[in-house]
Amino acid sequence: MSNDARTQIRTFITTKFPDVTFSDEEDIFALGFVNSLFAMELVMFIEKAFGTRIPNEELHLGNFRSVALMADLVARQTSAAVG
Amino acid sequence: MKAETRSGPAGLAEVRRFVDLEIAPHANAFERAEWIPREVLSRVAELDLWAPFLPSEFGGAGMDMVTLGRVHEEIGRGCSSLRSLLTVHSMVSASVHRWGDQAQQEKWLRALACGEKLGAFCLTEPDRSGSDATAEGTTAVRDQDGWVLNGTKKWITGGQVADLFMVFATTGSGMCTFLVEADRPGVRVTALPHVAGTTASMLALVEFTDVRLEPSALLGPQGWAAGTVMTNALGLGRYSVACGAVGIIRAAIDACAEYTSVRSAGGVPLRDLPHVRQMMSGMVTARDAGRLLCERAGALSDAGDPATIMATWVAKYHASKAAVQAAGDAVQIHGANGFSPEHPVGRLYRDSKVTEVIEGSTQVQELTIAAEAYREVAQ
Ligand SMILES: Cc1cc2nc3c(=O)[nH]c(=O)nc-3n(C[C@H](O)[C@H](O)[C@H](O)COP(=O)(O)OP(=O)(O)OC[C@H]3O[C@@H](n4cnc5c(N)ncnc54)[C@H](O)[C@@H]3O)c2cc1C
Numbered sequence: 001m002s003n004d005a006r007t008q009i010r011t012f013i014t015t016k017f018p019d020v021t022f023s024d025e026e027d028i029f030a031l032g033f034v035n036s037l038f039a040m041e042l043v044m045f046i047e048k049a050f051g052t053r054i055p056n057e058e059l060h061l062g063n064f065r066s067v068a069l070m071a072d073l074v075a076r077q078t079s080a081a082v083g
Numbered sequence: 084m085k086a087e088t089r090s091g092p093a094g095l096a097e098v099r100r101f102v103d104l105e106i107a108p109h110a111n112a113f114e115r116a117e118w119i120p121r122e123v124l125s126r127v128a129e130l131d132l133w134a135p136f137l138p139s140e141f142g143g144a145g146m147d148m149v150t151l152g153r154v155h156e157e158i159g160r161g162c163s164s165l166r167s168l169l170t171v172h173s174m175v176s177a178s179v180h181r182w183g184d185q186a187q188q189e190k191w192l193r194a195l196a197c198g199e200k201l202g203a204f205c206l207t208e209p210d211r212s213g214s215d216a217t218a219e220g221t222t223a224v225r226d227q228d229g230w231v232l233n234g235t236k237k238w239i240t241g242g243q244v245a246d247l248f249m250v251f252a253t254t255g256s257g258m259c260t261f262l263v264e265a266d267r268p269g270v271r272v273t274a275l276p277h278v279a280g281t282t283a284s285m286l287a288l289v290e291f292t293d294v295r296l297e298p299s300a301l302l303g304p305q306g307w308a309a310g311t312v313m314t315n316a317l318g319l320g321r322y323s324v325a326c327g328a329v330g331i332i333r334a335a336i337d338a339c340a341e342y343t344s345v346r347s348a349g350g351v352p353l354r355d356l357p358h359v360r361q362m363m364s365g366m367v368t369a370r371d372a373g374r375l376l377c378e379r380a381g382a383l384s385d386a387g388d389p390a391t392i393m394a395t396w397v398a399k400y401h402a403s404k405a406a407v408q409a410a411g412d413a414v415q416i417h418g419a420n421g422f423s424p425e426h427p428v429g430r431l432y433r434d435s436k437v438t439e440v441i442e443g444s445t446q447v448q449e450l451t452i453a454a455e456a457y458r459e460v461a462q
Contacts, residue, residue, distance in 0.1 A: 041389035044391075
């Protein structure tokens, strides 16, 4: 799931911002292209693509800084929903 | 406010009848009085139109966004001030549903769904650019009992009659959102008279002076993600305004079709003059394009697709500019009567201009939409 989630999240970001290159662990907020509009798009994308509703306590910057952290968030949410 | 007999919100045909009989004929009088009578707000409640998108467990009907947009279009056709009240009430209701914890949802949603409590959205401040969408002049300081809120908000639609304010304030961890009852000690509401557009939307200046709030007044996440509370609410507001602007264009078409059929100039009915036909054609095309853009944004929202955010910007950009153009043309077609309180088109013009300023002004939208175009080209 985690690798698949990484691929999907990366594809979503690079489709929107094809010129930006970054590793899965890199802080995408430090790269300066994430504005509040794209942040909301990211939240909506994750919720739709992985069929989950991110609870308020998980909605903090630390969970969205990198592709890897977002994939970890997805894994936590989807396992919480299953379990 | 709610009638006990209904089993779901009014259908579009009933909304249309409501607007034709109870709203549109009185909208100029509402504007002159700078007020929408309580009975009209109660009728909106009877028709279950305050927040029909909420799920049934909270007294809503789970109405989809496309249908909601058509409802706001119909109301906007009759009276933009009433549509504005629906817009901000929807923003507050949707926010409590999306971000509220169980206690907040149980406390507020049923009352918001049936219009027993009305919500207002408090972001803009008197001394700061509303376009910057910051809340730096309003502070919420945490102490051991909860929060202490101080600051002033201006241009608050429905502020004179709202029971619940959704207030954006700056805290130690950035901007946060608070639910504040209008009757809390320290809340002072002052009517803003003689506003040039949506004049009956009961706008207010709202001052918060040492307002004490329980910890549970905080709505949604703190810090970075608090911005998504605002973005989300403004997205719905933008959608409602876009749909309302399509309603303004429809009202302009109706008024012009009627007027040009009975009025002649130079021995010819106005309706037979080429420039009138040209303006009417422009209005019809703008209406249809606006509705299609709104439907696309609504359908994407119903699907949970993030593309709805940009689609809504585009819909609102088109519909608000087109409404100003259509209402301006309608005034032109009416000549001096366009300025008369006996005709609706002067009001349509004043109201249309508001749609170009609120929920992201035309100029701010151009920054966003053009940036998207450059991104698309770069792909
Ligand atoms: C009738 C009415 C109802 C309202 N209801 C509410 C409400 O319920 N709640 C609420 O919080 N607020 C409300 N508002 C306030 C509204 O949200 C603000 O008016 C809006 O955000 C614009 O802010 P401003 O008026 O401070 O204009 P400013 O931000 O000062 O803008 C002035 C001009 O500069 C342009 N501009 C601004 N920034 C840029 C930029 N970066 N690039 C290019 N041009 C720019 C604008 O397009 C505009 O033409 C209402 C306003 C009106 C008129």
